Amino acid sequence: MALLTPEDLANMTDALVENDRLITELTTYSLDGLCRKIYGTAPAKEKVAIIPITAGGGIIGSFSESLLFTVQHFGMDGFITENTDVAGWYEAVTKGADIILMADDLAYIAHNLRNGKIAHNQICTGRIYAEILCHAKGGKDGGDDKDVLVLGLGKVGTPALETFLNEKFNVYVFDVDSNRVNEIASQYPVFKYDSEKEPKSFFKIFEATPCPDTISESVLKQNSIVSTPGIPLGISDELIEKYNVRVVQEPLGIGTLSMLYAVF
Ligand code: NAD
C-alpha cells in the first residue's frame, strides 16, 4: 500500500473545502450532512485525539495536522498528542479523549473508546466516495441512471462496489489484475467491463487505484462525475476540460470524516 506523502497533503485544506462545496452542489448534502444520513449518527461533543505513530515509514509531515484540520473544520474538538505511539495513547486517554485517530503503514483507524466502535479508513473511504455518486443528481445529464463503473477492486474499491450494489446500481468493474476481476465477479453480481469487446460510457465513475490515466476518453460522457479517492488522480486535466467532468478527490479529510461518523 502506498504511503501518503507531505506533497499529497500540501493543498489538503483547500481541497477539503472545495470538495465539500462540490459534493453539496452534486448531491444537495454537505459532506457532514451526507455522513449523518448514511451512518445515522451525529457528533455529541466527542473529544478526538490524534496520535502520531513512528512505526514503519514513520511520521508523515502534515498527516496529524490534516486530521486536526478535518476534525476542527467540522466543528469537533480535537488535539494532537505531544507524545507518539504508546506514550501518545496514554496521553490521549489521560487528557479525556473519546475517539482515537492513528495510522501506521498498514492501517488508519478511528476507535471510539466510549462505545467500542472501530472504523478502518479504506472501508469508510470506499463507502463515502461511493455514496457521493449514489446521491449525485444529474437530471437530463444522466444523474439518475443506475450504471456505474468501478475502476480498481482493492481494499477501497471493494467496499465501494458493495455500497453501489446495496443501492441497486448496475456495477461494471475493471482492474488490471484479471484474477481480481474474476474473484470479484464470482462473489458479487457485477458486470466485467471490457472496453474493447463492449465499449460503454458512464455518467458515474468511481476510481480507487494508485495509477494515473486510468480513466480513458472512451468511458466518459459529457458532464460525467468522477468520485475518486485514488492518488494520484486517474484522469488528465485535458479530459476533465474536454468533457466538463466534475471530479471529487481529496487525499485524507473526506475519508476521515466518514470514519468519525462510523464510530459516533
Ligand atoms: P489496493 O492496492 O488495495 O487496490 C488497488 C487496486 O487497483 C488493485 O486491485 C490494483 O490491481 C488496481 N489497479 C492498479 N492499477 C490499475 C489500473 N491502471 N487500472 C485498474 N486497476 C488498477 O489499494 P487501496 O487501498 O484500495 O487504495 C487505492 C487508492 O486509494 C490508492 O491510491 C490509495 O493511496 C488511495 N486511498 C486514498 C484515500 C483518500 O482518502 N483519498 C484513502 C485510502 C486510500
Ligand code: 2YH
Ligand atoms: O498513509 C498511510 C497508509 N497508507 C494507511 C492509510 C490508508 N489510507 N498511513 C499514514 C501513516 C501516518 C504516520 N504513521 C503518522 O504521521 O502518524
